[in-house]
Amino acid sequence: MKARILLPALPLLLFAASLLTPWSGFLELWQQDRGLALAVLQELRLPRALLALTYGAMLGAAGAAIQALFANPLASPDLTGTTSGAALGAVVTAYLLGFASPLALSVGAVAGALGALLLLLLLAGPKAETATLLLAGLAISALAGALTTLALALAPSPFAFYDAYDWLMGSLVDRSLSQAAFAGVPALLTILLLLRLRAPLDALTLGEDVAQSFGHDVRRLRLEIVSLTAVGVGACVAICGAIGFIGLVAPIFARRLTGGHPGRAMLPAAALGGALLLAADLAVRAAPLGRTLPVGVVTALLGAPFFLWLVAHMRWRFEQ
């Protein structure tokens, strides 16, 4: 019951905090020039907060869906190669083909994500074992990473490398409201469409055969989740770069709130994902380093130890 109130409140509170931080500078500006303060709020802070909320929510929901589909808590958009495929698509579009508009980037990233996920299905087969799928995802991530580096090495502009490197680390800074819409609208639509698949994903707890005996078309479910994830995550990666670990961590905590049920964990995972990315972005601003860190670095620094703990925890459990 507490979770029901806290869960929607957490991302909303952090959203408000993101708009108002740093508070002292904003207060001063508000007293001196209200118009300018509103402009700062609308042009700088609002897109940043909106992107953190929707990108985080997208990663949480997609992670929950992919973990439910593969019946594995280690599956997530980063581990299946979706994020790196999207990054490759965007890098190729922007630095090799020279189209840098948000629309072109989004199309490139969605194409890259879809390509990665289709390659995943091709490698692992329509009725894949979890291990095969995860290994295939690992291979695709490695391939996409190598190709991204290659694309950057071949890029015509010498500035491309630093520019792309900065973007690849994942950042929410200096995006416009229209850019936020390019990521946020597909993300929200995708989350809504994913939520429709709660019941079949919950049924997968009993295994694919039983889900089929209930009349769920598991093959179609797999394709739907793959394409929805590609569109939603691809659109976000195009605008903000690749941000890791939230798609892994948020669903794991969300399932604690749903008694382990994977499908109905999608909505709480979206709320937690949004809250986590907002919190990470606030941490970036609070970091006393005198310069802005890419938010992807913070999620990776916090997420990687959690991932290690998870791997160790699973190993202990299976060795009992």
Add this chain to the structure above:
Amino acid sequence: MSTLLAASGLALPGRLSDTDLVMAEPALICLVGPNGSGKTSLLHALAGIGAPAGSVSIGGADRDAARPAERRRLLAYLPAAREAAWPVTVRDLVGLGLPADADPGEADAAIGSLQLEPLANRRVDRLSTGERSRALIARALAPKPRLLLLDEPVANLDPLWQLRLMDLLKATVADGQAVLIALHDLDLAARYADRLIVMDGRRIAADGDPRVIIGSDAIRAVFGIEKGEEGWRPA
């Protein structure tokens, strides 16, 4: 009243050849056969797993036309693997077998019939294999489906629970449900079955009264065993 189960032209490529099966009245059918003879495939084809060819009608209702909520009342399938992908509680696991709008009392009744009350709030990954088997069986029984398809339901159960379960299945038949189970124990099958189906080479080799079939040459031909004074022995 329409036929309880009418299946025709059932086939799964490489696993089950063109098979028909009709059940006019509720009965406990035991499905026996050597490894790889097609027992599980027949259960899959009836449950609609793996896109089987053919048509299945249960109590006059077309299986493939039923939505997931209605279909849970038409049939339930228990796979031989006794696993749950996520660590839900026993009560939640049993609830997964029921339509979303079902009365919670239905889950409790199934939990009670398998004497799982003390374990109802325990996570399924913290149960023994036998306990988890009972929880998964309770999941299949909970919606009281017209057709129960159970693959090796007595596997992992202790001798007392094997008998209890067979008695429970007899009682569900008396309530008007059709029960089809794959078994390896020919004696258990002979003792409880109303009808025995022997599978061999991906098709039905014999179908009829268990007392007749157990004593016939069909068992010897299919399994390569025969009944001696001290029980079954290689023929």
